[in-house]
Amino acid sequence: MIRALLVAVLLLAFGAVRVPIESSISAQHRSAYFHETKLGLDLREQIGQLGFLAALSGFRSLVADVIFIQAHVAWERTEWGRVLLLFREVTTLQPRLILFWDMAAWHMAWNASVAAMRDTTLPNDAMRRKAQQEYFALGKDFLERGIKNNPDRPQLYEALARLCKDKLGDHSAAARLYAQAAKLEGAPEFDERFAAYELSYAPGQERAAYDALLALYQRGSHERLPTLLKRLKILEKKLDIPLDQRIPDHEP
Amino acid sequence: MKHRAFSPVRIAALTGNTFTELVRLKVFYFLLIFALLLIGSSIFMAQLSFQQEFQVLKDVSLGAMSIFTSLLAIVATAQLLPRDMEERTIYTILAKPVPRYEYLAGKLAGVLLLLLVSLLAMTAVFLAVLFVRQEMLASETLRQTTGLRPEQVQEAVRALKASAFSANLLPGIVVVYLKAALLASLTLFISTFATSNIFTIFVMVFIYFIGHLQATAREYWLQENSAGWIAKTFLALVALAFPDLQLFNLVDDIVAGTTIPNGLFAQTALLGCVYTSVYFFFAWVVFYGKEL
């Protein structure tokens, strides 16, 4: 009896010693982007009791995979509503996986949006266009939330930049996103170049675009790619750059 | 002859014996199930892209490793003491000049050895499957890309290999082991006062689930909020009495590409070792005065 009491006291004392340490390690984990997943009640409603229990006890990414595969099947059947719901669950369960956010956005903005334009159940093109815009917005929403969960990685900035330029025609937003991506660790070097290209398409940003492109040009021959030279020439013309300041027509 | 209070030879003998006992219990069927699961899961992956395929493969493998080692730790440890007591082999061992902590240490070390061997075996199977799939896909890629510029082909193969294996997985696997070690030690502690191994397993499953929620309870407790004192006391008890298992669940995020800084990994690993040692000490405190 005395021993049981002793053990109980020891157990709580051990707890008292370790709780602050655990709090600190846990906080550090979180700043290294671990344990971001919020397993809340709404998720439990979506994935069911069993899936929720599995997700709680070390099977989180596996549950995410299973739902991801379900989403894949739904995509093959072009059930867009279901694809959307399933991808919401997947990204809630595994918010640190770029692939899931990227796929979710791609399905919405590229696949579902195109399907919407061919949707014969909708009465007219106006309605179809409206549906398409909604899918673009859904894709954008996935990527924005993905970035919020992964601010440390360039891939989703790039994906959102692609969506902005290809689907929404918002080149200045795309340029901003590429520039953000370029600053992150592990970003490919073309991000900076792409930022400048996008800027060159954005109306009213010609001067800034010219400066950016010229700066890249002056870094050396490895930056002087055909597209860069072409965009630079167009801007030189648009901005009426004095002839002596223009770049030569042909690379020496 | 002077009696030695601590003898590595005795502990080694007990460890080896415990290991043999557990291996004979056919717990190694776990490994068979694991391999089957991996092979089975690659069948429905045929329709996915290679990034998706490797992702699922890694999730399935590491998820299975995590759950199997944890389960193995609980199930294997729970029956060690009851079995020795029921079959009275414990009398023959403790009637030798064997201190009780050495007996416990031998039991725990035997389980830890079993866990190590199983985890290494599972890692080997996992890496083998990953490697085979990677090579298959690489040769497929080479075939598909004939005629393209060599640097592009190399880039494609590099992308493929990067999504297959990364060294970041290794700390994740180490943490899986430490979590299992913690659970084994805690199970040993519970089994020193449990009335049967079923009771031990039942309690451990309970602890397993609560342990994954301990962090939440701890945060609510430490937060300055208006919760009543009853709720506060309850949360404090959960936080103080239960281990934080969520801290040892890094592998989910590591598979998703998150990297763990070395210093933080070292802290997490150290915490796991402390947990294991402290629970072992508790087990000894109870077992020291136990009437056999």
Place this chain on the structure above:
Amino acid sequence: MTEPAVAVRSLTKVFPIPFRRTKLVAVRGLDLEVAPGQVYGLLGPNGSGKSTTLKIILGLVSPTSGSTAIFGRDSREVGSREAVGFLPENPYFYKYLTGAETLRFYGKLCGLRGSALKNRVEELLHLVGLQDARDRRLGGYSKGMLQRIGLAQALLQEPRLVVLDEPTAGVDPAGSRDIRDLILDLKRRGITVLLSSHLLAQVQEICDRVGILAHGLLVREGRVEDLLAIEDQTELILQNATPEVLAQIAALVEKSPAQLLETRQPQTTLERLFLEATNNTEKK
């Protein structure tokens, strides 16, 4: 004065019964001493406190009050068990080990290693007659074989004291004969033996001293001959006595103050009959 092999001083053990107010008193104020070289039998019905006493002596259970010591070292010291070998009642060893592996395992626990361990294992397998079964798993051993491997295990570190809990319980007569021979062999080699039993006839042959326990109390204690002798009676056993001789004896008795209580033919024991019969069939 030589140190006693086992000393039990006013030992009391009370087991609390969980969730009840009552307590179980297993041993009450027991005093006992076993001299070195003796074979001591602790007798008593089931539940009389024999096993508890042995467990306390071996440090498996702690006393409520009083103390026990082996060759002067308190039982609570782990080191006191260097000098003891123990065979529990109905021992089960690890079924997955062979006879030789079992002995090697326990040998390592006793601190033996290398060639010393190997030689000791061979020697003991030979002593208990299990050389042929050395590489068989214990799962396939008979009760008697298990008892013998258990005894071998108890003798590994060449103990000065061997404690046997019900060594012959559940073993067939031939097996129990073997075990008794082994015990007598131990005695010849100067090893002290403390055994518990409720099979009195078997104990009678081998014990020098016995103590009888009932309800945790030592009710009788002493040398076997002293305890069993009926001092005012004499037994005559004659071979080839003619009826005349018997009549003369009867007449002599009649004239004396003595009284003839019974004349009968001595009987062999059922056990001896069994052993003879089974030995004969073996020889054929």
